[in-house]
Amino acid sequence: MSKVRYTEEDLQEALKTYRESVQSGKRISYNELSRKFNIPSDTIRRRINKPSTKPMPPPKQSALTREMQIELKKWICKGIIDNQIYCSREFIRQNAESLYKFKFPNGEIKMDDIKLFFKTFPYLAQMLSTQNRIRLGQPDLDYFERMEWKYRLDDIEKLDMSEFIDQWHLNLMDWIVENEVPENRIYNLDETCFDLTRGLMKLQTKYVDEEETSNSKFQKWDLLSTIMIVSLSGKILPPVIIYKGEEFNLNWIKNNPKNWVYGVTNSGRITPELMMNLFRNHFLRLLDAGKDKPPIGIILNGHISHKTIEFQNFCEFNNIKLHYVPTPSREIKQPIKNLIENIIKPQWKCLDAPFTQIDPNIVSLKNEFNFKYKLALEKLTSKVIKNAWTESELSMKKLDAKYEEREINFIKNYGI
Incomplete structure (x- = not known):
């Protein structure tokens, strides 16, 4: 049986209620007080019959102003x-x-x-x-x-989830109209975790959008994560590669393109601190964002690194409008998930036999990943990226059609 939890303040409130009920002539029972304040009736009875001689502690004050x-x-x-x-x-x-x-x-x-x-x-x-x-x-x-x-x-x-997805698409269109986001300044940002050691012949991925992702899910994974940002107009920003480790090793990035961006975390996944550094030092410039520039719109999920006060305030200050995919986001088709599944992952099917010898830092695997990832990104032409938005039903044409349909239905129903 679970232990009943209550505070001294709760008990004092119960005693006050009892005294007031006695004074009013409508005495409340111990059992009723017990149910109301979640305090054992015997505890209330003992305190009433034998009041505590200890002084009541002062009420707690929050440290927050x-x-x-x-x-x-x-x-x-x-x-x-x-x-x-x-x-x-x-x-x-x-x-x-x-x-x-x-x-x-x-x-x-x-x-x-x-x-x-x-x-x-x-x-x-x-x-x-x-x-x-x-x-x-x-x-x-x-x-x-x-x-x-x-x-x-x-x-x-x-x-089914179709109504919910349709409603979210309409909310997205409302967000675009309300914030006056230009079509060529709308982006999708997403992080994907790749498993390097369980066989690159068939690359395994994890899409992380929950806050409390248990480390046990990844304890058998040697993770390498990527952050991809693609625009509605078909543009792709230089990718971010996040390695699992304590320090960055230059041997991991031999022959990589010069404009790629890197990070290192103990988990191999993005952290709030790393996300802030990436936006301050790279994405702000790459997105051409700023408080005096036209708004940028970013569609992203509710991962812990995306929803801190610091991150949201930074984006608001720099005229970056955030539109979150509701948690859990697996029912919403984001363009980047489309690209990962249809373009990125199939690239690993053409690998040679799985590695039989793995060095302690799996440098060879990381280099092999980078090489294949580079080949896969080269396939992400403007047309391919636009198709990914269309297949996700997030193209302006499809959003406009849903938006217009809603307006027509509103007029039919309300005659306005």
């Missing part, structure tokens, strides 16, 4: 809930701490501070809880109700 709480609230509403992407309390704590350290560099934010924050804004906790149930595989009813779609309970099993 009022201004920090307001900024954190704004980020949760606008950056997480509005974008329908998953967010854990630990991730909220990390971002709250990043706000706190601007004023107090050596300070830290504990989970108790986040609990106090949600006591101040309880509706945020409820909204996040409802939204995060989607990721945990809870009934689709919550999912569609949140999308403001109404239907009968007995029709739940008949529904």
